[in-house]
Structure formats: C-alpha cells, structure tokens
Amino acid sequence: MKEKARFRLLRETVGMTQAAMASALGVEVRSVKRWESQEAPQVPPQDAWDLLGDALADQDRAVGAALGSPPARLPYWTGGAEHAQWSDDPSADWRMDNAAQRRIWATLRDRGLEPEVVDGRGR
DSSP states (O other), X not given: OXXXXXXXXXXXXXXXXXXXXXXXXXXXHHHHHHHXXXXXXXXXXXXXXXXXXXXXXXXXXXXXXXXXXXXXXXXXXXXHHHHHHHOSSTTSOHHHHHHHHHHHHHHHHHTTOOOEEEOTTOO
C-alpha cells in the first residue's frame, strides 16, 4: 500500500521514531508498526498524519529561516545527552533536530552554500 510507505517515509523524514510517535499519540509501538506494515490491515489514523504534518511544517519553517539568514555552521547532535546539555531546546527530540539540520544542509547545498557541520558544542 502506497499510503503505508508514504507514512513511513514522512515519519523518517522528520526524524521521528516509532516509539516517539506512539508516545505522542498515546498508543503502543506495535500500533505504529502495524500502520507501516504492508501485511497488516490497519492504516495510520488521521491524528498520526496530522502529527507528521505538523513536524514537517516545523522543518519547513526551519529551512525557510535558514534561507533568509544562512548559518555558517550547523549543529548535528551525536546523541540525546549532548543535545540535552547543549541545545537551545533540550526538550526537543535530537533525532528530529538532526533531521531538520539535514534538510537545511541539503537545501543550502543545492543553492551553492555549504555550511560547516559541527557537533552540538560547535566543534
């Protein structure tokens, strides 16, 4: 089913794990796995699509801001502990922040700019 593949693609594009999605929606991880499984009849519910749409819109805003004022350096987190210690928003998911950074980097690179990628501490 194309819908299931698209759902997984969007979830992975925004950097959201199945566990994070399940937690945000108050469901079991196995539910998210079923929504993505080609063999299972369950399809992703609208609130799951909405969650992904909101996350993608957040990424789009970050990309737009980067285009307006291209950063010289992009932080790329090595893990949750580093993110919690050094991020401007330690409550955010480091995987989702990294996914946004990948989109920013690719968009800037496509425009002939390539910011330096550094760890969360700026090294």
